[in-house]
Amino acid sequence: MKIVSSAEQAIVKKDFSEVWDTRMARNTLIAVPALLAIVLPVMYLVMIYFLPPGQLNGMDQMMRLFPEELKSFSVRQSMFYLLTNLICPMFFLMIPLMNSTVSAACSFVGEKERGTIETLLLTPLSVKQIFKAKVVGCVLLSALSTAASFVIFAVVISAGDILLKMPFFMNWNWVVLVFLLAPALTVLGVIFMVMVSGKSKSYMESIQTSGYIVLPIVLLFVGQFAGLFQLNAPVLLAFSAGLFALDALLLRLAAHSFTPEKLLK
Amino acid sequence: MNAICARNLSKSYDGKSMALKELNLEIPGGGVFGFLGPNGAGKTTTVKLLTGLLSPSGGECSVMGVSPAEDPCGVHRICGVMTESAKMYGQLTGTENLVFFARAAGIQPAECEARANELLKRLDLWDARDKKLSAYSTGMAQRLSFARALVHGPEVLFLDEPTSGLDPESAQSVNEMIAELAGREGTTVFLCTHQLRYAQDLCGSYGIINKGSLLACGSLSELSAGIGCRTRAGFRLADGEKPEGMERKDGWWRTEILREEEMPALLSRMVEAGYHIYEARLIRPALEDVYFSYVERQEARL
Numbered sequence: 001m002k003i004v005s006s007a008e009q010a011i012v013k014k015d016f017s018e019v020w021d022t023r024m025a026r027n028t029l030i031a032v033p034a035l036l037a038i039v040l041p042v043m044y045l046v047m048i049y050f051l052p053p054g055q056l057n058g059m060d061q062m063m064r065l066f067p068e069e070l071k072s073f074s075v076r077q078s079m080f081y082l083l084t085n086l087i088c089p090m091f092f093l094m095i096p097l098m099n100s101t102v103s104a105a106c107s108f109v110g111e112k113e114r115g116t117i118e119t120l121l122l123t124p125l126s127v128k129q130i131f132k133a134k135v136v137g138c139v140l141l142s143a144l145s146t147a148a149s150f151v152i153f154a155v156v157i158s159a160g161d162i163l164l165k166m167p168f169f170m171n172w173n174w175v176v177l178v179f180l181l182a183p184a185l186t187v188l189g190v191i192f193m194v195m196v197s198g199k200s201k202s203y204m205e206s207i208q209t210s211g212y213i214v215l216p217i218v219l220l221f222v223g224q225f226a227g228l229f230q231l232n233a234p235v236l237l238a239f240s241a242g243l244f245a246l247d248a249l250l251l252r253l254a255a256h257s258f259t260p261e262k263l264l265k
Numbered sequence: 266m267n268a269i270c271a272r273n274l275s276k277s278y279d280g281k282s283m284a285l286k287e288l289n290l291e292i293p294g295g296g297v298f299g300f301l302g303p304n305g306a307g308k309t310t311t312v313k314l315l316t317g318l319l320s321p322s323g324g325e326c327s328v329m330g331v332s333p334a335e336d337p338c339g340v341h342r343i344c345g346v347m348t349e350s351a352k353m354y355g356q357l358t359g360t361e362n363l364v365f366f367a368r369a370a371g372i373q374p375a376e377c378e379a380r381a382n383e384l385l386k387r388l389d390l391w392d393a394r395d396k397k398l399s400a401y402s403t404g405m406a407q408r409l410s411f412a413r414a415l416v417h418g419p420e421v422l423f424l425d426e427p428t429s430g431l432d433p434e435s436a437q438s439v440n441e442m443i444a445e446l447a448g449r450e451g452t453t454v455f456l457c458t459h460q461l462r463y464a465q466d467l468c469g470s471y472g473i474i475n476k477g478s479l480l481a482c483g484s485l486s487e488l489s490a491g492i493g494c495r496t497r498a499g500f501r502l503a504d505g506e507k508p509e510g511m512e513r514k515d516g517w518w519r520t521e522i523l524r525e526e527e528m529p530a531l532l533s534r535m536v537e538a539g540y541h542i543y544e545a546r547l548i549r550p551a552l553e554d555v556y557f558s559y560v561e562r563q564e565a566r567l
Contacts, residue, residue: 010368014354021356115352119413121318122351123369124342260318260337 004136007125011133015107016141022203025106029141032098033149036091038156041083045160048079077164084157084169089177089231090221095149096182097217100142100189101210107134108197109206112263121260131194131258135251138190146182172233181236184243189213191247194254198262266330268294268421268453269315273324276310284310286477287324292470294329294420297447297454299468301461301556307477308457309348312423315455316346328421342370345414348425352410355399359390359409362398363416370417384412389438403430411439415446422446425457440467465552473559476567480559485552492558494550495521498531503541519548 004012019025073081111117120130157169192213193206200206220239224231231239269292276285285307292298302308313319315326317337325332331339353362363381368374385391388408398406407430414422424443428436444467446452458464464471471488473480481488489495499517502508511518522528525547532545 006374007369007371010365014357014365018354018356114355115350116354118318118348119351119353119366120369122316122341122346123366124338124371124417125369126338261320264313264318 004133005129007123008129008133008136011120011125011130012137012140015103015134015137018110019103019106019141022106022110024203024207025102028102029099029145033095033145033152036094037149037153040091041088041153041156041160044083044087045080045156045163048076048083048160049163073166077166080160080164080166084160085171085173086221086224088153088157089173090217092150092153092177093182093185093217094214096142096146096186097189097214098210099145100138100186101193101213102207103141104134104138104190104193105197105200105203105206105210107138108194109200110203112197113202117263121263127258127260128255131255135190135194138193139186142186142189143183146186150178150182173231173236176233176236176240180240181243184240184247185217187247188243188250191250191254194258195250198257198265266294267291269298269326269328269455271311271315271324271326274311274314274321274326275323276307276314276319277322283322283477285314288474288479290326290472290479290482292453292455294453295447295451296469297443297456297467299464299471299552300455300457300474301459301464301471301552302457302474303459303560306474308474309350309425310477311474312346312348312425312455312457316340316344316423342417343420344423345417345419345421346423347410347414347427348423349429353398353406353413356397358395358397359385359401359405360394362409363412366413367416372417380416381412384415387442388412389435404432404435407431408435408439411442419452421453421455423455423457426459427456428458428460428463436463443467461551461553461556471552473556475560475563478563480563485550485555488555488559489550492555492562494555494558495523496525496550497548498522498528499544499546499548500535500540500542501544503543506540508535508538508540517548 019029111120121127123130125133154170161167161169189210193210196206196209200209220231223229229235269290271288271290274285274288274290275283277283288307288311300308300311310319314321315328315333317333317340320334325334327333328340329343331343333340354365357365360378360381363384364377367377367380372380382391382394385394388411390405390408390412393401393405398409401409407427411424411427414424422443427443428439431439440463443454443456447454456464456468465485470482470484472482473488481491483491497519499519500508500511501517508518508520511520513519520531522531528545528547532542535542535545
């Protein structure tokens with residue numbers, strides 16, 4: 001049995017082209033991953049590589065807090081370890097979140113704003129099929145962009161690992177982050193935007209509300225920087241499971257509120 | 266079986282005022298039914314209820330026996346709908362738009378393009394087929410919307426002001442196509458309009474709606490009889506002649522007759538009375554006269 005029918009595939013394809021043809025959405029889908037997965041890590045790497053280690057204040061105290069197996073790291077290696085395991089995860093998780101909210105805003109709110117949702121609702125597809133096709137389209141687009149971003153990010157960080165003679169960066173934290181937390185956040189971003197779409201009158205208005213969903217991620221990593229907790233693989237795993245449960249609940253609610261009457265208000 | 270049926274169909278958007286009040290309709294299959302009324306009369310609300318885009322506040326309706334409230338997809342499978350608010354995709358070309366809606370209607374991918382091409386040719390959009398819809402003029406976009414409503418070969422067609430914004434040539438070609446669909450192909454057309462002159466040329470029966478209430482329903486002669494608009498006998502006479510019991514309007518002396526069969530006898534009497542008759546004709550009530558009579562009567566009652 002096909003996951004999406006031929007008619008639903010047509011919607012997915014149309015949504016892809018619609019998101020790509022919306023300049024702001026396209027720019028966001030390119031600029032956010034480029035900035036967070038390439039520009040910032042490269043800048044940081046260049047800084048670590050070329051800055052004299054003696055000019056980095058407070059590194060000695062920080063290194064004393066490292067686990068035993070990392071205490072043999074040089075200052076540069078320690079700096080790069082911090083980048084890879086504390087700063088980059090936060091940057092990286094912004095990518096699925098931003099991509100999913102932007103593509104869902106374009107697909108759901110944009111369709112409502114342009115008056116094309118009524119035409120779509122007049123096709124023989126059921127409201128549930130339309131909802132499913134649009135959610136699948138947004139999740140797929142966001143997942144593809146996130147996957148591509150991770151590949152590029154992995155190349156950048158691996159280059160840093162080679163330059164600084166460090167072990168390969170990928171650890172269990174990253175595995176959970178890439179394969180569980182990022183997909184869970186992608187789905188959350190899409191559902192959040194679907195729920196917002198009923199109230200938002202324009203694409204821009206809905207994009208502004210996406211700030212609310214980015215904030216918890218920032219707080220999570222700020223909490224780690226502040227020493228409130230440590231985000232290791234089991235914690236991230238539990239967090240991902242919680243998010244998936246939340247996704248399932250919100251997906252039901254969003255599907256329930258996705259009715260022609262509400263969409264055409 | 267009636268193609269379109271509504272029983273006590275009502276709709277309120279805010280729970281207080283009624284946008285549609287207990288509409289009762291029975292429209293047989295085939296032919297064009299003109300649903301006439303001013304802006305805000307409840308025409309679009311009726312179309313949205315009949316096509317399952319809105320849920321009724323009361324009553325029920327069906328299209329070819331299928332209830333839009335219970336099975337909207339079933340209704341969409343057999344209906345083509347064109348409303349002013351249902352837009353198409355600006356970033357897609359004319360062909361891409363039609364192919365997309367054909368695929369969404371479940372037509373086999375291989376067949377979609379042939380269907381789209383046929384409609385683009387029929388509606389004189391062939392030369393603009395590869396242009397993006399955003400570059401289309403209002404009239405071209407309107408015709409593409411009409412093509413979209415026809416792409417899956419519907420049995421019932423709901424058209425809400427299909428010729429608004431069209432130039433006379435395009436309006437005529439759309440009207441000809443509607444007449445052809447209703448005539449040769451047996452499609453039932455539910456046509457909402459406030460352009461009464463073209464409705465009279467196109468429609469076989471009518472419903473007049475105002476302020477959410479259906480004022481009358483039937484053929485033009487039935488509507489005329491219902492409001493007391495009678496056929497008149499009209500005579501153009503020599504200057505200075507004044508027949509008794511007739512009124513003069515636009516150079517014609519006119520008098521009401523009960524039946525058209527009275528005309529030969531009346532004409533004979535006029536000749537025998539020595540009037541110089543240059544022209545004689547039956548002046549049947551126009552849809553416009555009948556429509557305004559109903560609306561004015563409702564206004565007077567309120």
